[in-house]
Amino acid sequence: MSDNRKRSRPWYVSAALRLGLALFCIVLFVLALILLKEGAKPFAPLIRNQFSVDSPASALGFGWLSANLTLSGSPVAATSLALLDANVLSAVESFAMIAGSRLGAAFVVLLIGLVYMLRGKQRVLSLNVGLLSLLVTQTMYPLVLALGFFFMSNGWLDRWQVQASQDVSSPLETLINPLLIVFQELLPTWALFPVGFLLVLSSLWLFDKAIPEIHFEEAGLGLLSHALYRPVVVFLAGALVTSLTMSVSVSLSLLVPLSVRGIIRRENAIPYIMGANITTFIDTLVAAALLANSSAVTVVLVMMISVAVVSLLVMALGFRQYECFLDGIVNFLGRRRRHLVGYIFVIFAVPFVLLIFG
Amino acid sequence: MEILICTDGSPAAEAAAALLTRLGNSAGGQLTLLGVCENEAEEAALRASMDRMASILGPGWAGVKQHVRHGHPVEQILAETQGQAYDLVVMGSSGQQRGLRLLNLGSTSSKLARKIHTHLLVARTVPTTLQKILVCTGAEIPSVETMRRAGTLLQGTTAEVNLLHVMSQVALKPDNAPSDLFDTAKTAIDRQTREGQHLQSAMQQLQAAGLTSPIVPLLRHGLVVEQVLDELNKGHYDLLVVGAHHQPGQNRWLEILLDDVADRLLNHAPCSVLIV
Numbered sequence: 001m002s003d004n005r006k007r008s009r010p011w012y013v014s015a016a017l018r019l020g021l022a023l024f025c026i027v028l029f030v031l032a033l034i035l036l037k038e039g040a041k042p043f044a045p046l047i048r049n050q051f052s053v054d055s056p057a058s059a060l061g062f063g064w065l066s067a068n069l070t071l072s073g074s075p076v077a078a079t080s081l082a083l084l085d086a087n088v089l090s091a092v093e094s095f096a097m098i099a100g101s102r103l104g105a106a107f108v109v110l111l112i113g114l115v116y117m118l119r120g121k122q123r124v125l126s127l128n129v130g131l132l133s134l135l136v137t138q139t140m141y142p143l144v145l146a147l148g149f150f151f152m153s154n155g156w157l158d159r160w161q162v163q164a165s166q167d168v169s170s171p172l173e174t175l176i177n178p179l180l181i182v183f184q185e186l187l188p189t190w191a192l193f194p195v196g197f198l199l200v201l202s203s204l205w206l207f208d209k210a211i212p213e214i215h216f217e218e219a220g221l222g223l224l225s226h227a228l229y230r231p232v233v234v235f236l237a238g239a240l241v242t243s244l245t246m247s248v249s250v251s252l253s254l255l256v257p258l259s260v261r262g263i264i265r266r267e268n269a270i271p272y273i274m275g276a277n278i279t280t281f282i283d284t285l286v287a288a289a290l291l292a293n294s295s296a297v298t299v300v301l302v303m304m305i306s307v308a309v310v311s312l313l314v315m316a317l318g319f320r321q322y323e324c325f326l327d328g329i330v331n332f333l334g335r336r337r338r339h340l341v342g343y344i345f346v347i348f349a350v351p352f353v354l355l356i357f358g
Numbered sequence: 359m360e361i362l363i364c365t366d367g368s369p370a371a372e373a374a375a376a377l378l379t380r381l382g383n384s385a386g387g388q389l390t391l392l393g394v395c396e397n398e399a400e401e402a403a404l405r406a407s408m409d410r411m412a413s414i415l416g417p418g419w420a421g422v423k424q425h426v427r428h429g430h431p432v433e434q435i436l437a438e439t440q441g442q443a444y445d446l447v448v449m450g451s452s453g454q455q456r457g458l459r460l461l462n463l464g465s466t467s468s469k470l471a472r473k474i475h476t477h478l479l480v481a482r483t484v485p486t487t488l489q490k491i492l493v494c495t496g497a498e499i500p501s502v503e504t505m506r507r508a509g510t511l512l513q514g515t516t517a518e519v520n521l522l523h524v525m526s527q528v529a530l531k532p533d534n535a536p537s538d539l540f541d542t543a544k545t546a547i548d549r550q551t552r553e554g555q556h557l558q559s560a561m562q563q564l565q566a567a568g569l570t571s572p573i574v575p576l577l578r579h580g581l582v583v584e585q586v587l588d589e590l591n592k593g594h595y596d597l598l599v600v601g602a603h604h605q606p607g608q609n610r611w612l613e614i615l616l617d618d619v620a621d622r623l624l625n626h627a628p629c630s631v632l633i634v
Contacts, residue, residue: 128529228526228582228617252530265526266581267617320583320622327581330528 022210025203029078030290031176032199035183036082037291039192044088056149057358059093063100064351073105074247075200077284081296082196092152095299098284099145100351102277105248106134110344117337129252129269131333135326136273138347140310148306152299204283208250231271231319235311238275246283248276270323274311278304359387362444363415364435366394367407370450374481375411377597377630378448380488381479382514389419390444393426394434401426432469444476446511451482451630471624471633472603477511478633480624485596488517491571493599494586494623495523495560504601505560507634509567517596519569521560522576523553524585543577553577583622590627598623599632 047053053062059080066076080097083089089097109130183192229237242251252272281304288296314322333339363378365371391411393404408424415422427434439447451467467480493508495501512519527539538551546554557575564573578585590598603618624631 132528228619229615230617233615264528264530266528267526269528323581324584327584331580 018210021206025207025210027175028199028203028206029287031179032196032203033078033082033287033290034176034180035192035196035199036079037085037196038180038184039189039194039196040083040086040088042190043193044086047083047088052355052358053089053093053097055358056092056096057354058356059089059358060096060100060103060145061351061354061356061358063097064104065100065348065355067101067104068107068348068351069104070197070201071108071111072201072204073101074204074280074283075197076101076104077281078200078287079197081284081288081291081293081299084296084299085291085293091295091299092149094296095148095152095302096145098281098299098303099141099148102137102280103141104347104351106130106137107347109134110340110347113340114344117340129264129273131330132266132269132326133248133252133273135329136270137277139322139326139329140274140277140307140314143310144303144306147309148302151302151306204247207283208245208247228265228267231267231315234268235271235275235315238272239279240275242276243279243282246280248273248280251276251280266327267323270326271315271319274314278308278311281307359445360390360443361387362390362392362435362438362442362447363411364392364394364431364447364449365404365407365411366431367400367404368450370481372407372411372414372450373484374448374450374479375414377479377481377484377488379415380484381512382488382516387419387445388421388423389415390423390425390438390442392435392438393424394431395426395428396430398428401428431466432473435466435470436473439474439476446477446479447474448479448481451480465625468621468624471621472618477507478602480631480633482630483628484630488515488596490593490595491515491517491519491597491599492586492590492593492595493519493521493560493564493573494601495521495556496601496619501556501560501601502563504634505563506567508599508632509564509569511632511634512564512599513568513570515569515571517571518574519564519571520574520576520589520593520595521557521564522578522586522589523557523560524578524580524582525553526580526582526585539579541577543575546577547575582619583626586623587626587628590629595629597630597632598627599634600624602633 047062051058051062053059063076063080066079067073070076077098080089080094080101083097084091084094109128113128113131183195187195238251242248245251252269281300285297285300285304288300333343361378363371363375365374391408393401393408395401395404404426405424408426412422412424425438427438435447435449447470449467449470451465467478471478471480491512493505493512495505523543525539525541529536529539537549538546538553541549541551541553543554543557547558548554557577561573561575576589578589580588586598586600589595600620600623603613603616603620620633624633
């Protein structure tokens, strides 16, 4: 019944509903950021002293662990900017926390895989694109971090600091300020932070729903739907599609129709993820702009440039070797159940170690 | 069959002539030996090499012509193939690299493979007898024609022929990995999956084209080029047969978008390569 109604709905009604939902998500996202910012200050002693987030290494661990636990990267990245704006974190620490958020973003893939493995389907996990996504990020980020720290310590991007326009946020503020006052009256200041985090999470989730479902018709693509693309073509496609969807997982899901059987070639998946990893920061960049904090904008730009530089270096100098390296890791993880358990343990233990000893 | 053997006077080119005789089906065809040198001083040595090649090829040919051109090898070979319709171009892989390998400008054979509009046989480490041949199929529409032509070119061979398809797919989600991703050639054929049906039909096309040797289907999982190279190394093959990147009538944009697997295999295969 509801399906029939959905199908018979004129396109302009669907478009208007999606646009309305997207606008609502933007308002919700801005409100969430302001709540995070307002609620962050009381958390400063907790984050600094109890969680020991007082260095880039511990901020990296904190971001990583937070993304592991919340099963999502973008809300953690937005939170790191709010913490930067509230002077709880320095710019370098915020950068490290955003990097951590990406390292833990695809942890959900391993959790699902673990469930399948416990059901006796261990090889299934090794053969899914989510694990490749996690591995691409984890193998590239040591270099990304090094390059980002180098850029930030030399202040190379400071001269191009983008000032977020107050004009952009002003109309939104007139809408949001009354809501903020309501939240402030109803909740203690410290509670604004977790509520803000939940609202960021919800707004991003809802925004994914607002994105139109793009269907590539397999028949229309002919040979392209099965064949191997040049890595640079897929890399650009990954960057372009993700800049529209702002989420690597949503962007990857658009590839489903490229194969009737829900499978995609390794040769295509790896460069696609590499491209997607750059433009997935667009929502974080929007968050930085909405906070009207030039340091936050710089931090996100440094991250995007560092990921882009490392990706392009890999593409230009050793893409085939990198591809084989990743394939080797995937095969290793899929070979024995204990390999996968060990890997899950490591990616949970490393952020802990960074947080405690960093 | 019109065959062109290209030589720069190197031992590799002479090995190419030997490889042609070991394919078994070419005797009786029209043969042209094309020598290419960059200056006239090299011509005497080149002609001596061409005479040696003629004796390697033996007397079974309907006619053997010798022809020398001066200039850049790739340009001269292309000019020759444009002037006359050849069914097969044969050359040795001498390891002479012209251009930057890093930028994939590649060897003479690599450049020719990208530009030539006929089948290309590149000889490398030629054995005394051809014992094992690996035929690769991409399970796509152009591979139907590849199988038909490969079968025709290999119809005189008595070597063992293995037919390989590589599945490089991964599941988009952990909950929708189809069992096809774990298939062997046998299970794929038994279950009549898309790959199983393709392997079966490719074997039929090879046999229909005249290949009399028994054909063993193989299905591997992983990165396409790496899996083919691994099979070549582990199976000690003497010849690899792959489809050309450039297909007649293929959309030029499609050609630009698609990865040139044939070129990568040509550059890295440890044995001779036939691009059809």
